[in-house]
Amino acid sequence: MSILSRYILRIHIAPFIFGTVLVMFLFLFQFLLRNIDQLLGKGLSEWVIVQLIVLNLSWMLVLAVPMGVLFSTLMAFGNMSSVHETTIIKSSGGSLIKMMRPVVVFGLILTYVLFWFNDEILPEANHRAKVLMMDIQRKKPTFAIESGKFSQELDGYTIFARRVDSISGVLYGVTIYDTRSMNNVNIVSADTGIASFSNDMSKLIFDLYKGEINQMNEFEFKNFRKINFEKYRIIMNAEGFNLTRTDDDVITRGDREMHIRDMQVIVNEALSKKKEFDDKMDLQVNKHYSYISGKAVDSSIATFRQAPSTERSYASTLRNVQRRISFLKTSLNSDLMRRDDYDFKARQFEIEIQKKYAIPFACIVFVLVGCPLGIMTRGGNFGVSAAISLAFYILYWACLIGGEKLADRGMINPVIGMWAGDILIFLIGIFLIFKVNNESLRLPGSKKISKLLLRFRKTATKNKQADN
Numbered sequence: 453m454s455i456l457s458r459y460i461l462r463i464h465i466a467p468f469i470f471g472t473v474l475v476m477f478l479f480l481f482q483f484l485l486r487n488i489d490q491l492l493g494k495g496l497s498e499w500v501i502v503q504l505i506v507l508n509l510s511w512m513l514v515l516a517v518p519m520g521v522l523f524s525t526l527m528a529f530g531n532m533s534s535v536h537e538t539t540i541i542k543s544s545g546g547s548l549i550k551m552m553r554p555v556v557v558f559g560l561i562l563t564y565v566l567f568w569f570n571d572e573i574l575p576e577a578n579h580r581a582k583v584l585m586m587d588i589q590r591k592k593p594t595f596a597i598e599s600g601k602f603s604q605e606l607d608g609y610t611i612f613a614r615r616v617d618s619i620s621g622v623l624y625g626v627t628i629y630d631t632r633s634m635n636n637v638n639i640v641s642a643d644t645g646i647a648s649f650s651n652d653m654s655k656l657i658f659d660l661y662k663g664e665i666n667q668m669n670e671f672e673f674k675n676f677r678k679i680n681f682e683k684y685r686i687i688m689n690a691e692g693f694n695l696t697r698t699d700d701d702v703i704t705r706g707d708r709e710m711h712i713r714d715m716q717v718i719v720n721e722a723l724s725k726k727k728e729f730d731d732k733m734d735l736q737v738n739k740h741y742s743y744i745s746g747k748a749v750d751s752s753i754a755t756f757r758q759a760p761s762t763e764r765s766y767a768s769t770l771r772n773v774q775r776r777i778s779f780l781k782t783s784l785n786s787d788l789m790r791r792d793d794y795d796f797k798a799r800q801f802e803i804e805i806q807k808k809y810a811i812p813f814a815c816i817v818f819v820l821v822g823c824p825l826g827i828m829t830r831g832g833n834f835g836v837s838a839a840i841s842l843a844f845y846i847l848y849w850a851c852l853i854g855g856e857k858l859a860d861r862g863m864i865n866p867v868i869g870m871w872a873g874d875i876l877i878f879l880i881g882i883f884l885i886f887k888v889n890n891e892s893l894r895l896p897g898s899k900k901i902s903k904l905l906l907r908f909r910k911t912a913t914k915n916k917q918a919d920n
Contacts, residue, residue: 456541457554460528464555467527471841472513472520479512480505490588504584510577514570517562518814519845525555525822526829526837533827548889552823559819566812571712579709583698597623597647606656606688608632613645622646626660628686639666640686649690656690659683707804715801722798729791733784799866803859806870807852814848817874820881824888848873 483505484491491501529551532538541551597603603611609632614625626645630638642663649656665679707715821844829836855869 456546456551460532460551461554461558463531464524464528464558466524467837468520468524470520471523471527472516475516475519476509476512479515480509483508483512487585490585496588500584500588504581504588507577507581507584510569510574510581514566514574514811517566518811518818518848519841521559521562521815522818522822522844523837523841525819526826526840527834528555529823529826530829530837533829538827548824548827548885552819552885555819555823556816559815562815563812566815567809570808570812575705575709575711579703579705582706582709583703586703587698606690609688626658626663628658628660635669637668640664640684641666642684654690656688658686658688660686707801710801710804712805712808715805719798719801719805722794722801726791726794726798729787729794733787733791736780736783736787795862796860799859799862802866803856803870806866807856810852810870810874813874814877817877817881818844820885821877824881824884827888828884844877848877851876 491504529538532541532551538548538551542548597611597613597616599616600614601612608630610629612627612629613623616623623645624643626640626642628640630640640660640663642660644662645658645660647656647658660681661683663681663684665677665681665684667677667679669675710718822841825840826837829840851873852870855864855872858864859866859869
């Protein structure tokens with residue numbers, strides 16, 4: 453590796469790491485804001501939250517790496533252009549293509565690594581994150597009794613404590629309403645009480661001291677009982693307050709939780725089923741059409757010739773034809789719906805397969821765009837690089853998301869839908885490389901802008917001289 457290649461890679465690595473980490477931080481911040489209500493107040497351990505975040509970092513990394521590549525190429529080549537290093541390299545016999553060579557190789561390596569990660573690691577991480585989030589959503593909020601507030605977190609019970617000692621956990625002035633039965637109501641009151649969970653968190657145990665139990669029936673007011681006690685224990689079902697982990701193999705995988713090889717099997721099966729229904733519908737149409745246009749008509753004509761004075765046989769034949777057409781219409785509609793289901797399934801998984809190829813390839817196309825743009829801007833600063841990176845990233849994702857929607861609806865081919873953004877930015881990059889390498893880039897309206905700026909400077913200079 454030449455000294456120039458090592459130098460370009462050295463100034464390229466730091467912005468790449470910074471840009472990738474920054475984008476991942478923004479995605480992580482958005483993820484936490486969206487799911488904060490499901491994580492707080494449930495008594496989740498720090499390890500569970502860390503697991504959930506780490507598993508979701510996988511998809512963030514896949515989306516952040518292409519953005520980091522674009523940002524780093526803009527920063528690196530912008531810095532080189534701002535200090536005239538690119539001019540020195542060209543005057544020494546170099547070219548933009550030669551300067552881009554190490555960055556392109558770096559982009560190719562990133563493309564391969566990101567594709568492997570996208571196909572092998574990301575599906576497993578997405579599946580485990582999905583299962584863990586489902587377990588968290590099933591977990592009930594942490595059971596807590598606050599002073600002077602009714603608690604209805606337990607099904608069938610309403611609990612009230614006038615004062616709660618947060619240090620010892622003793623409840624004072626406890627009242628428990630048992631409303632599990634529609635007819636019978638039990639009200640338990642005690643001076644003090646202590647609440648605790650069983651070892652498996654499936655039962656909540658209340659030990660109450662010095663109180664009374666009032667039992668009544670809503671339809672028989674005379675049937676009222678009052679029981680005094682010194683110590684009384686109530687055991688309640690409290691399932692769902694602990695986090696129960698589900699086996700990953702139990703939950704069905706979606707398209708974003710599968711490897712390419714698995715999705716390809718589903719696509720081939722769906723296309724095979726689709727072809728079977730196409731052949732079946734063609735056979736049905738030909739069979740019924742031959743009957744309607746041939747046998748039925750010939751039979752009706754022969755019958756009509758034999759008995760011209762009667763139309764009973766002819767009308768019967770027409771009814772048979774109508775029933776045949778009605779049956780064919782119903783059968784074709786049913787088969788067509790099932791055929792469309794298989795077609796949609798094949799498109800859905802084909803889209804995800806092409807996406808696994810297209811997103812890693814964005815590392816290459818962003819290199820092709822970022823290098824000439826960095827030289828054009830001559831900025832090499834964070835603001836300019838971030839703005840240009842954001843603009844191209846929005847363009848790329850608009851093409852990707854729009855292509856996915858159109859492909860889902862069957863309006864375009866999944867390959868075109870997923871690769872449209874890469875193709876568009878690739879063409880822009882080739883155009884910019886050609887223009888910058890030959891130093892023939894002329895933006896639309898650049899001459900008019902130059903004349904206006906020159907006129908503005910002359911006017912400002914005259915005004916300054918007049919003031920002096």
